[in-house]
Amino acid sequence: xxxxxxxxxxxxxxxxxxxxxxxxxxxxxxxxxxxxxxxxxxxxxxxxxxxxxxxxxxxx
Numbered sequence: 720x721x722x723x724x725x726x727x728x729x730x731x732x733x734x735x736x737x738x739x740x741x742x743x744x745x746x747x748x749x750x751x752x753x754x755x756x757x758x759x760x761x762x763x764x765x766x767x768x769x770x771x772x773x774x775x776x777x778x779x
Contacts, residue, residue, distance in 0.1 A: 721766040731757035 738745025
């Protein structure tokens with residue numbers, strides 16, 4: 720029987736979004752906003768060993 724846990728830090732990145740020119744407030748190529756995007760992952764694993772088909776109780 721066992722247990723394992725991992726936390727993976729994937730870092731972050733700042734993305735800059737620009738206007739598409741469809742709106743007067745966001746002309747083509749104008750910077751509209753920046754967003755900091757980050758992601759982390761948590762992984763857990765539980766292991767259980769069981770032998771199928773064996774006797775229910777060990778005999779000595």
